[in-house]
Amino acid sequence: MKKLILVVLFLGIAVSAFSQYSWSAPRTPEVVPPPQAQPAPGQFQSSLPLVYAVPELNISTGSGDWGFIGNRLYQTDPNARLAKVNMPIPQNGGMLYEFNARYESGIEDGHGGFGVHLFADNVIHRASWGSGNSWLLWVNYDENPITEGIPAGFSFQVYRSTSQINMDLVLSFDLNEFAYLLTYENMAYPVPIRIWVNGETGEVRIYDPTDYYMEYYFRIDLPTGGVPLRGEWVSLRTNGLVLSFEMGLGF
Numbered sequence: 491m492k493k494l495i496l497v498v499l500f501l502g503i504a505v506s507a508f509s510q511y512s513w514s515a516p517r518t519p520e521v522v523p524p525p526q527a528q529p530a531p532g533q534f535q536s537s538l539p540l541v542y543a544v545p546e547l548n549i550s551t552g553s554g555d556w557g558f559i560g561n562r563l564y565q566t567d568p569n570a571r572l573a574k575v576n577m578p579i580p581q582n583g584g585m586l587y588e589f590n591a592r593y594e595s596g597i598e599d600g601h602g603g604f605g606v607h608l609f610a611d612n613v614i615h616r617a618s619w620g621s622g623n624s625w626l627l628w629v630n631y632d633e634n635p636i637t638e639g640i641p642a643g644f645s646f647q648v649y650r651s652t653s654q655i656n657m658d659l660v661l662s663f664d665l666n667e668f669a670y671l672l673t674y675e676n677m678a679y680p681v682p683i684r685i686w687v688n689g690e691t692g693e694v695r696i697y698d699p700t701d702y703y704m705e706y707y708f709r710i711d712l713p714t715g716g717v718p719l720r721g722e723w724v725s726l727r728t729n730g731l732v733l734s735f736e737m738g739l740g741f
Contacts, residue, residue: 549575549576549577549578550575550576550577550578550613550615551574551575551576551615552572552573552574552575552576552613552614552615552616552617552618552725553570553572553573553574553616553617553618554567554570554572554573554574554575554728555567555570555573556573556575559734561736561737562592562734562735562736563575563726563734563735563736563737564594564732564733564734564735565726565728565731565732565733565734566594566732567732568595568596568730568731568732569730570728570729570730571729571730572617572618572619572727572729573727573728573729574617574618574621574725574726574727575725575726576613576615576621576723576724576725577723577724577725577726578722578723579721579722579723579724580721580722581608581609581689581719581720581721581722581724582689582718582719582720582721583688583689583690583718584686584687584688584689584690585608585686585687585688585689586684586685586686587606587608587683587684587685587686587687587724588682588683588684588685588737589682589683589735589736589737590680590681590682590683590735590736591604591680591681591683591733591734591735592677592678592679592680592681592733592734592735592736593677593678593731593732593733594731594732594733594734595731595732596730596731596732596733597631597731599730600631600632600633600634601631601632601633601634601729601730602630602631602632602728602729602730602731603628603629603630603631603632603728603729603730603731604628604629604726604727604728604729604731604733605626605627605628605629605647605726605727606626606627606724606725606726606727607621607624607625607626607651607723607724607725607727608624608625608627608685608687608721608724609623609624609625609687609689609719609720609721610622610623610624610651610721610722610723610724610725611623611624611720611721611722611723612722612723613654613723613725614654618654618655619654619655619656619657620649620651620652620653620654620655620656620657621651621654621657621723621725622651622653622654622723623651623652623653624651624721624723624725625648625649625650625651626647626648626649626650626651626657626727627646627648627685628646628647628648628649628727629646630644630645630646630647630729631643631644631645631672632645637659639659639662640659640662641662641664641666642666643664643665643666643669644664644665644666644668644669644672645662645663645664645665645666646662646663646665647659647661647662647663648660648661648662680736684696684697687719689718689719689720690718690719691709691712692709692712692719693707693709694707694709695707
């Protein structure tokens, strides 16, 4: 189960935020080692005050069939390809996103995915391909992909959104070496996801919920001129899956 968690935690991989580059094909990711010692359990290496991404109660359904059952937020339409729920969350400085995701059904047709838009400046409350200026971190399973750069099977993508209708693939990872872990027994468990982003520096840390001493570290580019990342919305998304989410200590 730990390996499954680590695989899904690739959701936290981030890339050049709001850069002015033109991407013609996915590029090879670079893992940058931390410049200083590893933090103690539960601590963060930043002088910024830590802000938890906590949604207000007035979350807005963009598309799909969303609703709470107990303390879990469900998307129950397996046919919704652009299912989305928007949460008004001001984002700047050091942000911590915590939630868990649990598979319910929908993968029987060999296709499905889920992800999260971070640092979105604006959203629309209906189906849309993109979500303003934001970054979409996406876990995907597709036995017959039609998009160039996306491998068949289990994979992870990062998309750069520049409007509600424009979104480009920036990074793509083949995760098929972990596909054997995607059993119905394993997928019955909620998978914790913990992502920390420093909007001032582009630092990203992905924490292993089973071992506080283990983390994945990345540094992303800031916009031209080093302007810090800012955002007003976070959006959860699904594609062809019934999923449920539970908001964690923060988000």
